[in-house]
Amino acid sequence: MEFHVCSRTFFALLPIVLAFKNVSLSQGNYWTKIPAPSVGVVYALAEAPNGTIYIGTSHGVFQSTDGLLTWRPFNGGLSDTVVRSLQVAPNNTIFAATWSGIFRRKTTDSSWSILAAPGLLREEFATPFLIDSSSQLLLGTSNGLYLSVDQGNTWNSIKEGYIYSVVSQGNGILYASTNDGFYQSTNNGVTWSRTFSFPRYTAFISLSTTTSGTLLAAFADGYQGSIRRSIDGGSTWVAVEPGGYISNFAINSEGEIFLGKWKTSFGDPGVFRSRNDGLHWSALDDGLPHSSVRALIITGNDHVLIGMDDGTIYKTTQSTVSWIAHQRQYPPSGFVLDQNFPNPFNTQTRFTFSIPGRTITTLSIFNALGQYIMTLFSQELDPGTHSFLWSAYSIPSGVYIYHLSAGPLSLTRKAILLK
Numbered sequence: 001m002e003f004h005v006c007s008r009t010f011f012a013l014l015p016i017v018l019a020f021k022n023v024s025l026s027q028g029n030y031w032t033k034i035p036a037p038s039v040g041v042v043y044a045l046a047e048a049p050n051g052t053i054y055i056g057t058s059h060g061v062f063q064s065t066d067g068l069l070t071w072r073p074f075n076g077g078l079s080d081t082v083v084r085s086l087q088v089a090p091n092n093t094i095f096a097a098t099w100s101g102i103f104r105r106k107t108t109d110s111s112w113s114i115l116a117a118p119g120l121l122r123e124e125f126a127t128p129f130l131i132d133s134s135s136q137l138l139l140g141t142s143n144g145l146y147l148s149v150d151q152g153n154t155w156n157s158i159k160e161g162y163i164y165s166v167v168s169q170g171n172g173i174l175y176a177s178t179n180d181g182f183y184q185s186t187n188n189g190v191t192w193s194r195t196f197s198f199p200r201y202t203a204f205i206s207l208s209t210t211t212s213g214t215l216l217a218a219f220a221d222g223y224q225g226s227i228r229r230s231i232d233g234g235s236t237w238v239a240v241e242p243g244g245y246i247s248n249f250a251i252n253s254e255g256e257i258f259l260g261k262w263k264t265s266f267g268d269p270g271v272f273r274s275r276n277d278g279l280h281w282s283a284l285d286d287g288l289p290h291s292s293v294r295a296l297i298i299t300g301n302d303h304v305l306i307g308m309d310d311g312t313i314y315k316t317t318q319s320t321v322s323w324i325a326h327q328r329q330y331p332p333s334g335f336v337l338d339q340n341f342p343n344p345f346n347t348q349t350r351f352t353f354s355i356p357g358r359t360i361t362t363l364s365i366f367n368a369l370g371q372y373i374m375t376l377f378s379q380e381l382d383p384g385t386h387s388f389l390w391s392a393y394s395i396p397s398g399v400y401i402y403h404l405s406a407g408p409l410s411l412t413r414k415a416i417l418l419k
Contacts, residue, residue, distance in 0.1 A: 042307025077111030260293030
């Protein structure tokens with residue numbers, strides 16, 4: 001687990017239904033590779049209520065009707081085969097977003113038809129549309145945010161600007177990330193108010209809302225990127241680990257959050273999970289290639305399915321719910337506090353530790369004289385290895401003692417801050 005401290009619904013994504021064999025995860029066997037044709041980059045994943053699975057790729061749309069065993073091209077009438085987003089309506093109608101516009105294909109259609117969409121997805125991070133239970137569509141484009149209530153035949157403008165991402169919190173509350181800030185609507189998009197302004201050349205490129213109402217955002221700043229978290233409707237945001245560019249978020253039936261990361265010069269790709277509302281995250285990378293995770297969804301039986309930059313597709317070998325239960329049967333046997341790294345450090349350092357059981361765990365800082373400075377965190381943690389990034393911007397240079405306690409156990413080490 002990793003974390004960082006510094007001194008549903010009007011619209012819903014549809015799950016995929018798959019069947020997986022029961023494989024032990026005691027040795028880190030998290031993922032299995034899905035046989036797939038040569039598809040280029042996998043940009044999108046989607047599933048219809050009838051169980052059909054679709055992937056949107058740089059070579060078009062592919063369809064699997066037998067639980068991911070085989071695939072067939074699904075491109076008839078699709079004039080642009082770089083498909084960056086897919087959505088499926090409750091009646092199994094599928095929509096594909098491309099740089100040339102929006103395409104629709106009903107179950108009775110033999111080919112795709114292009115819609116008279118008001119804005120074209122001509123930018124990498126233009127928002128895909130979202131679908132609610134009554135088949136209303138949202139389309140976020142470089143020209144604004146649009147709503148359709150007739151499955152894409154007609155569109156109404158509900159927000160101007162470059163739309164990066166949109167999410168619903170239910171009861172008519174919508175949030176939108178644009179090129180000039182973060183906006184909230186409390187009446188299904190009729191009116192909007194800005195709650196947060198971005199620094200220049202930054203944006204939230206992906207949004208999610210948790211089961212508790214917490215907002216999560218993938219923050220892009222032109223450099224490293226990060227996760228931002230808000231508990232007040234987007235008025236204030238706090239950065240949490242892991243850093244890097246995030247492709248998207250997904251939530252399982254128990255409210256646990258998963259995210260996919262891109263590969264960049266500033267960080268490795270991978271899949272991460274949070275079990276406490278996006279505050280702390282743990283990596284789930286064992287068995288995955290070193291390639292960007294472009295698409296990630298939670299299936300109907302709580303498996304994670306991901307599409308990669310190298311064209312491969314992976315799924316978890318077990319349901320994430322049974323996976324969690326299995327992991328709880330194999331807690332670590334030791335209580336360990338590693339030396340912080342780097343040490344000495346300049347403003348930021350990481351503490352890594354392991355605890356043998358679920359308990360209240362506290363990490364505190366003291367000066368060289370033993371005088372209390374601050375408590376970095378004090379909360380109940382699961383057994384396992386955890387990582388904490390301390391940003392000591394307001395702390396003067398010096399020798400500090402960091403003290404870890406977990407139930408009756410405690411350990412102490414020394415850290416040197418040099419500014």
